[in-house]
Amino acid sequence: MASPHSSNSNPFAGPEPDATAVHDLDIHTRVPIKLDQSNSSYYAWKTYFNLLLHEYHLLEHVDGTIDGDLMAGDPDWAAIEASLIRWFYLTVSPDIFHTVVSEDDDVCAVWTKINNLFTGNKLQRLVFLQQEFFGCHQDDSSIDDYCMRLERLADELRDIGAKVSDELMLSTLTTGLNEDFGNAASNLSLLLNPTFHSVAAYLCLEERRMKKVKARVHHTALAAGTSRRAPPSAPPHPRPPAPLGFFPLPPAPPAPPAPPRQPQ
Known part of the structure; x- marks a missing residue:
């Protein structure tokens, strides 16, 4: 060519x-x-x-x-x-x-x-995307879905020249965690040189651990509830059937009342 x-x-x-x-x-x-x-x-x-x-x-x-x-x-x-x-x-x-x-x-x-x-329309897009980014919360979604939403919003901001630093990504991630991850968020200070991706991986493992704990507690509660139930009472023994050719006599009639005693 x-x-x-x-x-x-x-x-x-x-x-x-x-x-x-x-x-x-x-x-x-x-x-x-x-x-x-x-x-x-x-x-x-x-x-x-x-x-x-x-x-x-x-x-x-x-x-x-x-x-x-x-x-x-x-x-x-x-x-x-x-x-x-x-x-x-x-x-x-x-x-x-x-x-x-x-x-x-x-x-x-x-x-x-x-x-x-x-x-195009960079200023309008910047305002809209920043509001959505900083208002992003985990709510009931998984850690993977939550992190993916943050990364997509960061990509859109990057496209219009507003690069999001890793520190800001990490801060927004931890701020938007739901209350179930309160203990996990407090333990993040123990991580050496935490980054967005390393913290996301840690939170995914914590999420798996929490699911296993909840499943174990649920199983234990079901087992305890079953053991506290009273055992079902045994059904009454049925009367044995009468032998062939045997006809039970009808009940005897009641005895007549005694006559009154004559005076002497």
Whole structure:
């Protein structure tokens, strides 16, 4: 593929992308994310695509360093452009597709439109995400789910340039724990150089221990309740059946009253 970079004398420059390899690649196995504005999928989607663009030496198609109009006559360049645009459209939700689709856009324009949906209006997004981040509590969710929510919010803040430090992640994590983890939170001061991930791992183990204790207490209570119950009384022995040919006599009638005594 002829391009302004073909005469680059840099010995570490990557090889030219292969249009056939790009066309035949199954994008869903390389970017297993459906980008949607209703969830926190942008950071993962962009990360997968950045890895893929580096792996296939395709960054020049999205970073704006090359004028696409100058390369319009190159068939390999045009083929790769079509494949990349198809990748973007296949990995976004229908709402995003209808928002950014345009017949005349090149890859750089489509890439920029999609990213601006998640990084534009930075001040409004910053206020909203910070409120959600600092108001995040564990409630009835598991430690894994709670930590995942915090990490997704931190990723969204990072996308708009508001990086969340590990110390702040750790502080928010411990502040939002439910009351069941009160003792565990007080023991965190015993950990050497605690980090968000090390504390999350510790809390997961504590959660498992607490579940086992609760199950053991429940089992013990059931066993104690069963042992306190009175044993059921034995049913009365039934009368043995009469032998064959035996007919019991009817009960004797009551004796008549004695006659009154005559006076002498």
